[in-house]
Amino acid sequence: MNLKSFDIVIVGAGPAGGHCARILAKSGRKVLLAEQNDTFDKNDFSSAATPLETLSKFDLPESVIGSYWHKLTIETSKVSQTWESPKSLGVVLNFANFREFLSSEVQGNGSEVWLGYRYIKHSQASGETIVEFKQLSDGQIVKVSAKVLVDATGFVRAIMYDKENDKPDFLSGTGIEYLIEVELEVYDKYASDLIFFLGDKWMPKGYSWIFPMEQNRLKVGAGRIFLDPKTVKNLEPLKKYIYLLIEEYLKSKSYKIIDKHGSTLKYSRGLKDIYCKDNIIAIGDTVSTVNFLGGEGIRHGMDGAQIAGKYIQRYLEGEISDFRDYETEMHRKFDQKWNISERLAVRKYIDDVNDELTDKMISYLKYMKTEDVMDILFYYKFEKISRGLGGYLQRKIKELIKKFHL
Ligand SMILES: Cc1cc2nc3c(=O)[nH]c(=O)nc-3n(C[C@H](O)[C@H](O)[C@H](O)COP(=O)(O)OP(=O)(O)OC[C@H]3O[C@@H](n4cnc5c(N)ncnc54)[C@H](O)[C@@H]3O)c2cc1C
Numbered sequence: 001m002n003l004k005s006f007d008i009v010i011v012g013a014g015p016a017g018g019h020c021a022r023i024l025a026k027s028g029r030k031v032l033l034a035e036q037n038d039t040f041d042k043n044d045f046s047s048a049a050t051p052l053e054t055l056s057k058f059d060l061p062e063s064v065i066g067s068y069w070h071k072l073t074i075e076t077s078k079v080s081q082t083w084e085s086p087k088s089l090g091v092v093l094n095f096a097n098f099r100e101f102l103s104s105e106v107q108g109n110g111s112e113v114w115l116g117y118r119y120i121k122h123s124q125a126s127g128e129t130i131v132e133f134k135q136l137s138d139g140q141i142v143k144v145s146a147k148v149l150v151d152a153t154g155f156v157r158a159i160m161y162d163k164e165n166d167k168p169d170f171l172s173g174t175g176i177e178y179l180i181e182v183e184l185e186v187y188d189k190y191a192s193d194l195i196f197f198l199g200d201k202w203m204p205k206g207y208s209w210i211f212p213m214e215q216n217r218l219k220v221g222a223g224r225i226f227l228d229p230k231t232v233k234n235l236e237p238l239k240k241y242i243y244l245l246i247e248e249y250l251k252s253k254s255y256k257i258i259d260k261h262g263s264t265l266k267y268s269r270g271l272k273d274i275y276c277k278d279n280i281i282a283i284g285d286t287v288s289t290v291n292f293l294g295g296e297g298i299r300h301g302m303d304g305a306q307i308a309g310k311y312i313q314r315y316l317e318g319e320i321s322d323f324r325d326y327e328t329e330m331h332r333k334f335d336q337k338w339n340i341s342e343r344l345a346v347r348k349y350i351d352d353v354n355d356e357l358t359d360k361m362i363s364y365l366k367y368m369k370t371e372d373v374m375d376i377l378f379y380y381k382f383e384k385i386s387r388g389l390g391g392y393l394q395r396k397i398k399e400l401i402k403k404f405h406l
Pocket of ligand 1: 011012013014015016017018034035036037043045046047048049050117118119120152153154155156158174175176177221223262263264265283284285286290295296297298299301
């Protein structure tokens, strides 16, 4: 049988897969980007907030932006703190438009995007890999051959693990989000504010959020973190906390629900994922690039995809014969900050740090400048928490950090 052959087959058109396919296609490689959903609206699950630098770093156009934000608010059970900047601090992406844009760039550079194709299995045959897909519209099986196969299937890790039991220990998170349309006066109040809710009142053992979008729309979501993935199934409590935000916080009387979506994160504790096997390489959430403390994974998945792209080029040029150096570079980049974030996430969401401590921690942060809070929340510069504060506050924060066992 004459199979269609590609330099690289990437499975999963999320931020990591889409970006990896885009840069490899731009460099002239023959790429197939395959995705099980047949449209990008179907799995529009991510809240997709990101700092402003993501736009320039990854060369993203206006069309992928849902809104700009220049305020950052943290609400706990008893404390409310807002930090502001005269300039935009970040954006909320329109996650569907964003992934569609990445895939349009793949096609624009002469490569292929197949939507509605689910990866089934792969096998090795005379130096090439045969990848099998099921076309979901008619159940037909389609095979292609690849020199390099990329697992970008996110938390499912469909290619890297044959059996569920082979997977490492995960911290799991389930988030659901409603896209709602609200009255103009409600929207105007929250149109440029990224709001996170911590603490028992708003979302015990997790956090909830309100993010602005375009046209009177807000994303209102809640997420819970679990050690045991089986407990994720009951979503009722999450919905309850979403309605709490809409009715008690926004006080919207006549909101309209436009869309409900959600998904799961599975983060390997200690970053123990399999990064590569022979000519197969894993990127994005498949190798836990999501930062588990804040559940932020888009730009980190794209960062990792860019690193993978560099090694894929070297492999195809015959300069390297495996992807072990990719794994080393990824660990060098992520290990330290991700390990601290993981420990904080376990303390906050699993051990369930007492509510009063959360209130205190956030009220101390009010003395910090907006840039410093951005550095802590988005660049994981946790050392800034104690630096730059006066003597008394510094002692107080150190006491809290001790309680957090950092
Ligand atoms: C509720 C929620 C809110 C979030 N909010 C934010 C946020 O505000 N900011 C932020 O930066 N991050 C956020 N994240 C995290 C972020 O969305 C992820 O880290 C990011 O999407 C990971 O990108 P990825 O490409 O690795 O995987 P994914 O985006 O999960 O993409 C994987 C793709 O693979 C496809 N796939 C899976 N199996 C197969 C198969 N067998 N065959 C074919 N295709 C397959 C899936 O359909 C999917 O499209 C959020 C996550 C959740 C769950």
